[in-house]
Amino acid sequence: MFDSLTGMSKTFRPWDPDQVWLLPPSIQDLVPAGHIAHFVRDTVRNGLDLSAIMAAYDEPRGYPPYHPGMMTALLLYGYCQGIYSSRRIARACEERLDFAAVSGLQYPDFRTVSEFRKRHLKALSGLFVQVLELCRKAGLAKLGHVAIDGTKIKANASKHKAMSYGRMKGAEAKLAAEVAGWLKQAAAIDAAEDRQLGSGQRGDETPEWVAHKEQRLAKIREARAALEAEAQAAAAACARPDGEEDGAAGKPGRKARPPSGVPDDKAQRNFTDPQSRIMKTTDGFIQGYNAQAAVDADHQIILACDLTNQGADCPQLMAMVDQIVANTGAVPAQLSADAGYASETNLQGLEEGGVTAFIATGRQKHGTPAPAAGSAKPGTRLAAMAQTLAAQGYESPYRLRKQTVEPVFGQIKQARGFRQFLLRGLEKVKDEWALVCTSHNLCKLAMIR
Secondary structure, eight states: OBOTTTOOBOOOOOOOTTOOOSSOOOHHHHSOTTOHHHHHHHHHHHHOOOHHHHTTOOOOOSSOOOOHHHHHHHHHHHHHTTOOOHHHHHHHHHHOHHHHHHHTSOOOOHHHHHHHHHHTHHHHHTHHHHHHHHHHHTTOOOOSEEEEEEEEEEOSSOGGGEEEHHHHHHHHHHHHHHHHHHHHHHHHHHHHHHHHHOTTSSOOSOOHHHHHHHHHHHHHHHHHHHHHHHHHHHHHHHHSTTOOOGGGTTOOSSOOOOOOSSOOTTOEEESSSTTOEEEEETTEEEEEEEEEEEEETTTOOEEEEEEESOSOSGGGHHHHHHHHHHHHSSOOSEEEEOGGGOOHHHHHHHHHTTOEEEEOSSOOOTTOSSOOOTTOOTTSHHHHHHHHHHHHGGGSGGGHHHHHTHHHHHIIIIISOOOBOSSOSHHHHHHHHHHHHHHHHHHHHHHTO
16 A cells, blocks of 8 residues: 555555544543543542532522532642643643543533632632541541641732832822822813803713722722731730730740831732732742641641741641641641741640640751751750750651651642632632642542552
8 A cells, every 4th residue: 555645655554534433432431541530520429528519509590500510520630730720721621631531521611610619619628628538548647747837829919019008108198189189170171161062061070090090099098008907906916915926935035026006117018919918938029828738748648728828837837736636536646847837835735735746946957967956945845846856866757847748839839830829818819729739639549549
């Protein structure tokens, strides 16, 4: 047989893209057996309780929507594949066989995907505990050693869309004067047009350029009021007996001056996502949130996840331990964390909770067997912890911290490309982080099936 494409006399397998199937194949046959797409789909269908999502559909009338189970599996599988955008998920349903295996050859519009995620975000974040329970039944989380850490993730907002309190004061006065002058000018123009055209003619609307300045002035005033409210709340908390900063215990020197109740001129607020904050990272400053995770050392299963707009990790430790107990019904035998979590209050809380802690009290230099003692005062729990870590050296369970929790952040941010939240607002972003952690645990569970 002579092939006209290659000019060679060689027999090849037939290639006819226009050939139709006599019997249409099953979509399951087009994706290899054992693929994670089958696992995620079947786990959602048979292993998860979706009653919180299904309960929202109580109206018998109207065009039938896509099945909530399919939409849930589609979202979770997208997150497992590092695809988070509703547009990219919708496009993948049309272009990728693995997504088609999850959706059953259905093609929801990107608006449908986006609205489903927004509508059921709280219920979707609640699936974290159910997936964690499946991991525990599979023997992936034994709570022998748990490591806690935080990572800064960008908010869906630019740090350049923020303004400091000092600039707000000047900008507010300047804008207010400009708007007042323009409104006076607009009124004069309206009066002149009324005399020229008659009072019944149009032309009395506020010009668009005035409305734009008014909107910006309103935003600045709202942000300034929020900063002032936060400063007053901080001053009130400091005045209470229990208002001492958690990380302040054990630190030498004079006590910090109590908040004055007036925002610092450098205090900033973002206009796009007001609840996000400027946070310092190893690569500079970002507009973002502080995502927390407690990870089991056996198979890097996330036992608890939370998110805050505070840059400091220290106040989050006991809340994370409480969430571990609430999610699993058990107390971890050992817990490790870096120096950002070190405080007398945290060590006392762990001691009272029966958790053996290994928390650094200072930075660990490369090549040294244990973290530095930091500024721990003799006779304190911090000093005792520093001595314990120094005595154990390279054999200390503290060595498990880096190989437990930091690879999880690497898998989420590098391997699956989650480096910026899609949603805005603390509560929504917190639920989005739970969805990310749920997909991480699903990936781990899929590896041992």
